[in-house]
Amino acid sequence: MRAEQMQALLVQRQQAGLLRQLKVLDSVKGSSLRFQGKSFLNFSGNDYLGLSGDPAVVAALQQGASDYGVGSTGSPLISGQQLPHQQLCDEICDWLNVEAVMLFSSGFAANQAMLLGLCGEDELLLLDKLSHASMIDAALQLPGGYKRFLHNDVGSLQKLLNAQQQAGLSLEKSAVVATEGVFSMDGDSPDLSGLTSLCQHYQAPLLLDDAHGIGVHGAEGAGSLVNAGLSSSAAQCLMANFGKALGGQGGFLACSQLVADYLTQSARHFIYSTALSPAIAVAMTQSIRLCRKNQWRRERLNENIHYCQQLAKQYDLPLLPSDSAIQPLLIGDSNKAMAVSQGLAGQGIWLSAIRPPTVPQQQARLRITLTALHQKADLALLFQSLKALL
Ligand SMILES: Cc1ncc(COP(=O)(O)O)c(C=O)c1O
Known part of the structure; x- marks a missing residue:
């Protein structure tokens, strides 16, 4: 492919709010991560049982x-x-x-x-x-x-x-x-x-x-x-x-x-x-x-899943039906999903927006992923922040 064609595609994606960009994190540990010297609660990882850093x-x-x-x-x-x-x-x-x-x-x-x-x-x-x-x-x-x-x-x-x-x-x-x-x-x-x-x-x-x-x-x-x-x-x-x-x-x-x-x-x-x-x-x-x-890891994760669902009801932020560690909040518009994700980052919460083509058109979402290492207070903060931003 020629350079001009690549450039045009990048501009197109940027305008549609779909440009993918690599973010280099300082480190990811347990239920938190560091980016550019700042600490964030991480709701985007797949280390569901907290075994990565055990x-x-x-x-x-x-x-x-x-x-x-x-x-x-x-x-x-x-x-x-x-x-x-x-x-x-x-x-x-x-x-x-x-x-x-x-x-x-x-x-x-x-x-x-x-x-x-x-x-x-x-x-x-x-x-x-x-x-x-x-x-x-x-x-x-x-x-x-x-x-x-x-x-x-x-x-x-x-x-x-x-x-x-x-x-x-x-x-x-x-x-x-x-x-x-x-x-x-x-x-x-x-x-x-x-x-x-x-x-x-x-x-x-x-x-x-x-x-x-x-x-x-x-x-x-x-x-x-x-x-x-x-x-x-x-x-x-x-x-x-x-x-x-x-x-x-x-x-x-x-x-x-x-x-x-x-x-x-x-x-x-x-x-x-x-x-x-x-x-x-x-x-x-x-x-x-x-x-x-370590059955306790699955028990802790399940407690977090249930607490997450309970908070979603309490704050009237309906999640997609799921009993797994993946609890998606459908936003629809890609730009809006990005704006909420950035708003959360401003409050020390890392929750990446998932946009098309990874998901169907108009189904951009915030895919909350939970781990056994999250604390109840982490989840409460996430939902308070989401409610304020939405
Ligand atoms: C459902 C599913 N299958 C396969 C893969 C690919 O696995 P890996 O990341 O080990 O390449 C992933 C994750 O990235 C996945 O989510």
């Missing part, structure tokens, strides 16, 4: 780096998969009760590998309308194509599955379904029992992105499927990442040994990419152990 996780990272080095030095099939990686895989297998785990350098890469690897050439992918960019980008590359069902609408999915069946294709090859355990911009969840029953009926494999459910929902934080009374293997493949409730970085796929063996032959994001840092692998093993046994 002393035991930090110590594990340091020990891991001393014992194994900072980098993995290679892709998994060459020299990258080492003892700490295997220990992490074993820990996740035990936690989620699955046969196999594959590690990736990001959740984005893991999602791409899952969709590109597990949707056959003649299979149609049926994807929730609000799916994450990492799934949409993979869907766009699928030789068998994709269709989208209405957000969290089992009836809409059923219509598409029926249509596939009517088209006379063989049942087993007809469709693959992909959705999320908790949606990143809305914080809501599908009816996973209904969805898995439907998938079973149509023999359509289910691929689930549980980036925002893992660690937060279900016994020991085993995620959205377990929370719905299902087993993790109700999905043919489960994707989750380390960058949110687990406080680290990277992603993984949890699946049967057969699916892992199959993906190991073909998943380009696995084969042709440097393996996760061994120090991160040691830290994430420690983080998962804490996540499993």
Whole structure:
């Protein structure tokens, strides 16, 4: 693209209130952050359980780096998969009760590998309308194509599955379904029992992105499927990442040994990419152990979620329906969302505005994300400030 074209696009975005700009923070710690020497309460992070700065996780990272080095030095099939990686895989297998785990350098890469690897050439992918960019980008590359069902609408999915069946294709090859355990911009969840029953009926494999459910929902934080009374293997493949409730970085796929063996032959994001840092692998093993046994973190987070919903009612600031750590306040207009976000910043509160194209047109929002480390007083201050600004 030529420079003038880029310039014109930037001006256009600026005028529409949609220009994205990188802000370099001094640091992010617990439920607060520092920017240009000032301290802010942070309502925009994904460290839902407060594990990112936990002393035991930090110590594990340091020990891991001393014992194994900072980098993995290679892709998994060459020299990258080492003892700490295997220990992490074993820990996740035990936690989620699955046969196999594959590690990736990001959740984005893991999602791409899952969709590109597990949707056959003649299979149609049926994807929730609000799916994450990492799934949409993979869907766009699928030789068998994709269709989208209405957000969290089992009836809409059923219509598409029926249509596939009517088209006379063989049942087993007809469709693959992909959705999320908790949606990143809305914080809501599908009816996973209904969805898995439907998938079973149509023999359509289910691929689930549980980036925002893992660690937060279900016994020991085993995620959205377990929370719905299902087993993790109700999905043919489960994707989750380390960058949110687990406080680290990277992603993984949890699946049967057969699916892992199959993906190991073909998943380009696995084969042709440097393996996760061994120090991160040691830290994430420690983080998962804490996540499993520290039920108090989920209890504190749930208390904050309920208190947030209570304050929203009290101040008449209706949130989108969500029981997760993501509690969005719909604003609509992008410029207004930016103005409120800036107003909050003036009062020491960091709450980024989420604007199109990340969310649909006229659905700009303030996406409040909560952590176990927020105090009640933090939430009270947030809602007093929001009320004053709106
Ligand atoms: C729903 C969802 N899936 C996938 C990803 C990608 O994960 P990662 O940030 O580890 O690349 C994210 C987050 O960024 C997400 O919110």
